[in-house]
Amino acid sequence: xxxxxxxxxxxxxxxxxxxxxxxxxxxxxxxxxxxxxxxxxxxxxxxxxxxxxxxxxxxxxxxxxxxxxxxxxxxxxxxxxxxxxxxxxxxxxxxxxxxxxxxxxxxxxxxxxxxxxxxxxxxxxxxxxxxxxxxxxxxxxxxxxxxxxxxxxxxxxxxxxxxxxxxxxxxxxxxxxxxxxxxxxxxxxxxxxxx
Amino acid sequence: xxxxxxxxxxxxxxxxxxxxxxxxxxxxxxxxxxxxxxxxxxxxxxxxxxxxxxxxxxxxxxxxxxxxxxxxxxxxxxxxxxxxxxxxxxxxxxxxxxxxxxxxxxxxxxxxxxxxxxxxxxxxxxxxxxxxxxxxxxxxxxxxxxxxxxxxxxxxxxxxxxxxxxxxxxxxxxxxxxxxxxxxxxxxxxxxxxx
Numbered sequence: 001x002x003x004x005x006x007x008x009x010x011x012x013x014x015x016x017x018x019x020x021x022x023x024x025x026x027x028x029x030x031x032x033x034x035x036x037x038x039x040x041x042x043x044x045x046x047x048x049x050x051x052x053x054x055x056x057x058x059x060x061x062x063x064x065x066x067x068x069x070x071x072x073x074x075x076x077x078x079x080x081x082x083x084x085x086x087x088x089x090x091x092x093x094x095x096x097x098x099x100x101x102x103x104x105x106x107x108x109x110x111x112x113x114x115x116x117x118x119x120x121x122x123x124x125x126x127x128x129x130x131x132x133x134x135x136x137x138x139x140x141x142x143x144x145x146x147x148x149x150x151x152x153x154x155x156x157x158x159x160x161x162x163x164x165x166x167x168x169x170x171x172x173x174x175x176x177x178x179x180x181x182x183x184x185x186x187x188x189x190x191x192x193x194x195x
Numbered sequence: 196x197x198x199x200x201x202x203x204x205x206x207x208x209x210x211x212x213x214x215x216x217x218x219x220x221x222x223x224x225x226x227x228x229x230x231x232x233x234x235x236x237x238x239x240x241x242x243x244x245x246x247x248x249x250x251x252x253x254x255x256x257x258x259x260x261x262x263x264x265x266x267x268x269x270x271x272x273x274x275x276x277x278x279x280x281x282x283x284x285x286x287x288x289x290x291x292x293x294x295x296x297x298x299x300x301x302x303x304x305x306x307x308x309x310x311x312x313x314x315x316x317x318x319x320x321x322x323x324x325x326x327x328x329x330x331x332x333x334x335x336x337x338x339x340x341x342x343x344x345x346x347x348x349x350x351x352x353x354x355x356x357x358x359x360x361x362x363x364x365x366x367x368x369x370x371x372x373x374x375x376x377x378x379x380x381x382x383x384x385x386x387x388x389x390x
Binding site: 111121157189 | 298324
């Protein structure tokens with residue numbers, strides 16, 4: 001049983017990484033098999049629904065990783081400003097560590113197929129919504145009022161997603177630094193307004 | 196000759212739209228042919244380099260369209276705040292008009308293949324850089340100092356790209372509105388600092 005779970009998890013981890021790097025459409029089942037090292041039979045056994053089913057699992061994995069990252073950064077930060085700085089810095093470090101190949105784990109899949117596949121569309125929507133919620137709750141804990149925190153959380157997630165896209169394309173971290181400055185200003189101003 | 200040019204342009208326009216909606220990897224030459232209505236022979240004649248060559252042309256087309264949009268919005272706006280508002284509103288209107296299928300014409304291709312194809316990577320990089328430059332120049336004309344305008348232009352493009360991604364995934368315009376508010380605040384504050 002442990003082995004079976006292993007190969008399922010390996011398959012999902014490999015798929016998540018490939019979808020992040022090259023997208024859903026550019027990833028063949030064969031690529032996932034090769035990257036995971038899992039036997040072909042286990043792939044068909046665990047994922048009778050094929051690539052779409054693997055994608056759902058990979059989206060769930062990416063969702064969980066980003067959510068955990070946001071929670072962890074929120075716990076390690078002492079103010080809304082340091083929170084958004086640390087989000088930008090942490091994401092920038094991950095992007096650089098992957099040689100600018102791994103930005104947001106869900107963005108590519110979301111753009112490619114979210115409007116064409118109801119199941120994957122819902123999964124990416126739910127993931128982004130959950131990330132926004134974590135950001136919003138952190139902002140509220142740092143003293144921003146609930147209404148402003150909701151709008152700021154959406155803007156912050158957009159800012160991070162867009163900066164990851166630009167930084168990946170430029171292969172440099174300038175967009176992450178500009179995003180960081182803009183987000184600090186946003187939460188500083190929101191704090192001011194709410195007090 | 197007019198006819199030949201027509202079918203080349205039709206092919207590129209069809210490809211640009213398909214890449215925007217479903218990505219480079221998810222678009223087959225056959226899809227481009229079907230959508231363009233151009234004869235198969237003309238495709239091979241105009242694009243001996245195949246899909247990659249078509250993608251370069253499609254990126255150039257998307258680049259030109261967004262650049263013209265930014266210039267036009269800048270000319271129609273009377274302040275940095277109205278400029279960023281109008282950028283967000285115009286992009287939101289386009290996204291909604293396409294039933295949330297067409298956001299940024301280059302984002303999907305950039306995420307999928309910009310790191311794997313040097314030519315397309317450079318083309319998307321050059322396009323994003325050109326958009327940043329147009330935004331920066333407009334901000335400077337509206338009274339923001341050059342250094343702040345450069346950083347703000349990068350943050351604004353990130354904000355718009357990320358908001359288009361979220362709005363497309365959510366199938367609603369809330370992220371565009373939150374982005375608009377955040378960008379207005381950014382340029383308002385930058386103006387304040389620079390005076």
